[in-house]
C-alpha cells in the first residue's frame with residue numbers, strides 16, 4: 134500500500150521564486166490496485182516518482198510504503214525499504230553489457246542474495262515474462278517489447294510489493310503496448326503487487342488502470358476509481374480518458390447539426406440500445422463514435438448528425454433517459 138500525506142516538494146532557485154513541483158498531495162493506493170498518474174508536461178509526475186523511490190525527500194509531508202515512512206527513514210534503512218519498490222523505466226533502460234539474465238540478476242546481486250536463489254529467481258522471472266529462451270540475449274539483440282519485458286522481470290526479481298512504472302509503453306507500437314500492459318496486469322494478478330504507472334497515454338488508463346489521478350501544476354486535480362471518474366462523463370478528466378470522436382465537419386449533411394452524446398452503462402443496462410432507438414426515431418445518423426469497455430462499465434461517445442429542426446426534440450428525449458448531449462459548435 135502507498136500513502137502520500139500532504140506531500141509538497143519545493144525547489145529553491147537562486148535569485149528567482151522557488152518552484153512548487155508538488156503541493157499538498159494526499160493519495161492512498163491500496164495493495165493490488167493499478168493506479169495511473171497523468172498530467173501535462175511539468176505537472177510534477179517525475180518529481181512524484183523521485184519522491185516515491187526516495188531519490189528525493191519531499192519538502193514536507195510523508196510517504197508511506199507498506200507503512201514505512203520513506204521521507205524520514207535514515208539512509209541505513211532506506212536501502213532495505215527501496216527493495217520493496219521495483220522500477221520499470223521507459224524503453225526498459227537495461228545494461229547493454231549484460232545479457233537478459235544478467236540484467237535480471239543485477240538487483241539481486243546488489244541486494245546480496247545468494248547465487249542459488251538468484252539463479253532460481255532469474256529463471257522464474259524470464260518465464261513470467263515469456264522470455265525463457267532468451268536468457269543469453271543482449272539488449273541489442275532484443276526487440277523494444279522484449280527489452281521492456283526484461284525491464285519488468287528485473288523490477289520484479291526481488292519481489293517488491295510496489296511496482297513504479299515511468300512511461301512503460303511510450304515508443305512502443307499498439308500491439309506491443311497491449312502485450313506489455315497485459316503483462317503488467319498478469320504480474321499484478323500473480324504477485325498482488327501495487328502498480329503505479331506514470332503515463333501520458335490515455336490508452337494505458339483505459340486498458341489497465343483501476344484508479345487514476347490527474348496532476349495539474351503540482352496539485353491533485355482529480356482522483357478516484359476510473360469507473361467513478363467516467364460516470365461523471367462530462368468532467369475534464371473523463372473527456373481526456375475517452376475523448377469525443379473526431380470527424381470531418383465537412384461531411385455533415387446540409388441543414389444538419391451535430392450532437393455530442395455521451396453515456397456510460399454497466400453490463401446489462403440497455404442505455405446504448407435506447408440511445409440508438411431515439412437517434413433513429415428522430416432521424417439522426419451516427420457520424421462518428423467511440424465505445425470503450427473499461428472494467429465493468431462501457432463508455433460511449435457518439436457524434437450524431439440530425440436535421441437542424443429536430444435537434445431540440447432529440448436533446449430533450451435524451452435528457453429524459455439521463456443521457457448527456459449537447460450541440461457541437463461547428
Ligand SMILES: Nc1ncnc2c1ncn2[C@@H]1O[C@H](COP(=O)(O)OP(=O)(O)OP(=O)(O)O)[C@@H](O)[C@H]1O
Pocket residue numbers: 144152153154172173174175176177178179180181
Ligand atoms: N531539480 C529541479 N530543480 C528545479 N525545478 C525542478 C527540478 N525538477 C523539476 N523541477 C520543476 O518542477 C516542475 C515539475 O517537474 P516534473 O519533471 O516533475 O514534471 P513532469 O510532470 O514529470 O513533466 P514531464 O511530463 O515533462 O516529464 C516543473 O516546473 C519543473 O521545471
